[in-house]
Amino acid sequence: MIHVKGLRYTYPDAELQTLHGLDFSVHAGEIFGLLGPSGAGKSTTQKILIGTLKQYEGSAKVLGSEIRQLGTDYYERIGVAFEFPNFYNKFTVLENLRLFRSLYKVDTINPIELLSDVGLEEARNLKVSQLSKGMKMRLNFCRSILHSPEILFLDEPTSGLDPVNAQIIKEMILKIRATGTTVIITTHNMQAAEELCDRVAFIVDGQIKLIDSPRELKLRLGTKQVRVEYRDGDRLRAKEFDLTGIGSNEHFQHILRRYPIETIHSSEATLEEIFIRVTGRSLL
Amino acid sequence: MNKYRALLVTDTRQIMTDPMLMASLFGPLLLLAIARFFFPLLSDWFERQYQFVLTEYTDFFAAFLLLFIPLLPGSMVGLLMLDERDENMIAYYAVTPLSRVGYFRYRLFLPCLLTLLLSSAFILYSGITHLQIESLYIVALLVLEAPMIALFLVSFASNKVEGLAMTKASGLLFAGPIVAFFVPEPWTYAGAWIPTFWTTQSYLAGIAENSWHAFGWFIGGGIFQTAIIGRLLRSYLKRSD
Numbered sequence: 082m083i084h085v086k087g088l089r090y091t092y093p094d095a096e097l098q099t100l101h102g103l104d105f106s107v108h109a110g111e112i113f114g115l116l117g118p119s120g121a122g123k124s125t126t127q128k129i130l131i132g133t134l135k136q137y138e139g140s141a142k143v144l145g146s147e148i149r150q151l152g153t154d155y156y157e158r159i160g161v162a163f164e165f166p167n168f169y170n171k172f173t174v175l176e177n178l179r180l181f182r183s184l185y186k187v188d189t190i191n192p193i194e195l196l197s198d199v200g201l202e203e204a205r206n207l208k209v210s211q212l213s214k215g216m217k218m219r220l221n222f223c224r225s226i227l228h229s230p231e232i233l234f235l236d237e238p239t240s241g242l243d244p245v246n247a248q249i250i251k252e253m254i255l256k257i258r259a260t261g262t263t264v265i266i267t268t269h270n271m272q273a274a275e276e277l278c279d280r281v282a283f284i285v286d287g288q289i290k291l292i293d294s295p296r297e298l299k300l301r302l303g304t305k306q307v308r309v310e311y312r313d314g315d316r317l318r319a320k321e322f323d324l325t326g327i328g329s330n331e332h333f334q335h336i337l338r339r340y341p342i343e344t345i346h347s348s349e350a351t352l353e354e355i356f357i358r359v360t361g362r363s364l365l
Numbered sequence: 366m367n368k369y370r371a372l373l374v375t376d377t378r379q380i381m382t383d384p385m386l387m388a389s390l391f392g393p394l395l396l397l398a399i400a401r402f403f404f405p406l407l408s409d410w411f412e413r414q415y416q417f418v419l420t421e422y423t424d425f426f427a428a429f430l431l432l433f434i435p436l437l438p439g440s441m442v443g444l445l446m447l448d449e450r451d452e453n454m455i456a457y458y459a460v461t462p463l464s465r466v467g468y469f470r471y472r473l474f475l476p477c478l479l480t481l482l483l484s485s486a487f488i489l490y491s492g493i494t495h496l497q498i499e500s501l502y503i504v505a506l507l508v509l510e511a512p513m514i515a516l517f518l519v520s521f522a523s524n525k526v527e528g529l530a531m532t533k534a535s536g537l538l539f540a541g542p543i544v545a546f547f548v549p550e551p552w553t554y555a556g557a558w559i560p561t562f563w564t565t566q567s568y569l570a571g572i573a574e575n576s577w578h579a580f581g582w583f584i585g586g587g588i589f590q591t592a593i594i595g596r597l598l599r600s601y602l603k604r605s606d
Contacts, residue, residue: 161460167453183371184461
């Protein structure tokens with residue numbers, strides 16, 4: 082679906098290169114995350130993939146064609162939602178969607194249906210200026226999938242959202258993936274990436290440091306241990322055990338039988354810990 | 366075509382909800398009405414009260430009012446573009462089949478079309494202009510002036526408020542007809558840096574039935590204004606990247 086090889090980019094008038102030779106592929110139907118701190122090059126990578134920066138070096142092929150050679154028909158096949166959900170504020174929700182719908186030649190989804198899917202049907206006649214950030218983000222998502230794109234690019238899709246709205250957006254992303262759409266997420270929100278992405282790429286200083294599935298990374302780079310917290314009289318105690326052979330570990334079984342257990346957690350690493358360990362950088 | 370029609374509908378809605386934008390659109394029609402109905406009355410009154418023959422300056426007034434026409438739709442579109450840049454809408458258009466190029470094409474075509482229609486209407490119906498083959502030169506130069514004004518606003522203003530202030534600076538363009546009409550040769554050529562100077566000279570040469578001069582001023586003005594548009598467009602694109 083997407084094949085990137087030796088991708089380099091230098092902004093006009095800039096002395097330093099922003100991307101230093103990226104290599105990665107994205108498979109059809111997967112959710113792929115580009116993760117990294119601000120200024121790492123993930124937005125530049127996304128801009129190249131959506132065809133707004135064409136003076137790149139190396140190769141970036143999407144849907145079988147080199148991006149720099151693609152015309153405007155490319156946008157009939159991809160959808161993009163930027164971090165900031167900008168609309169014509171004086172117009173209603175429906176008027177905004179109808180305007181963008183009319184820019185496509187391909188069949189589009191009825192905006193009312195989309196609004197209903199994301200819980201905005203009641204707001205369809207409200208002016209965009211009257212919407213909350215969460216509602217605008219949902220509307221932004223609707224705009225990006227009006228034409229049922231084959232690839233959907235999302236920039237910080239949960240940025241600045243409360244947990245309820247963030248969850249709605251995550252569910253929407255999983256739902257669109259279930260229809261066969263490939264999703265590329267650019268974010269520095271590790272938790273969202275961990276929940277959503279099939280694979281993630283860590284980008285730092287214009288280079289990809291690592292690509293893998295969050296689960297693999299967590300297992301591979303975490304410690305294979307389980308931590309048990311239990312109550313011993315008035316005292317809260319904790320003990321860690323190797324996962325290897327835990328079924329026959331006498332001490333572990335003794336604690337389970339003898340004491341009231343309060344928590345049991347395996348000690349795989351979080352994506353954020355892995356990121357810091359691999360790149361030596363935090364995500365802010 | 367469908368996408369351009371949708372943009373036109375959106376613009377119409379925006380204009381109808383903003384009195385200032387509406388004034389920019391209907392202003393040229395008001396100018397036409399002033400030229401047609403008010404100017405003769407004013408001339409009579411001046412003549413009766415002060416024995417001042419205003420009609421001797423009809424050509425100056427005609428050129429002056431004509432140059433107002435591209436200023437209004439040009440400013441209107443410039444302000445719409447500033448709004449869309451402030452709201453980051455251009456980035457969204459850029460990732461649709463309209464594309465960034467399509468957006469600019471539409472945005473710069475709109476003031477050209479409005480100027481073409483409104484300035485033609487002025488020449489045909491104001492009653493103070495001369496309808497002749499050279500009128501085509503004037504219309505063409507006015508049509509170029511409209512996107513030049515729009516680009517001037519978006520190239521130098523950071524936001525709509527600054528853009529509004531800059532519409533006043535666009536008033537400098539009226540120095541063109543003043544210099545062309547009132548400053549004697551050779552000093553009048555000092556006004557050649559003002560784009561509207563060329564338009565006025567072409568108009569004046571045309572009504573003096575000096576066709577070759579009118580054509581020369583038209584070609585010179587056309588090259589000058591196209592060069593300015595090119596420079597402003599590059600500056601704007603660099604700024605919006």
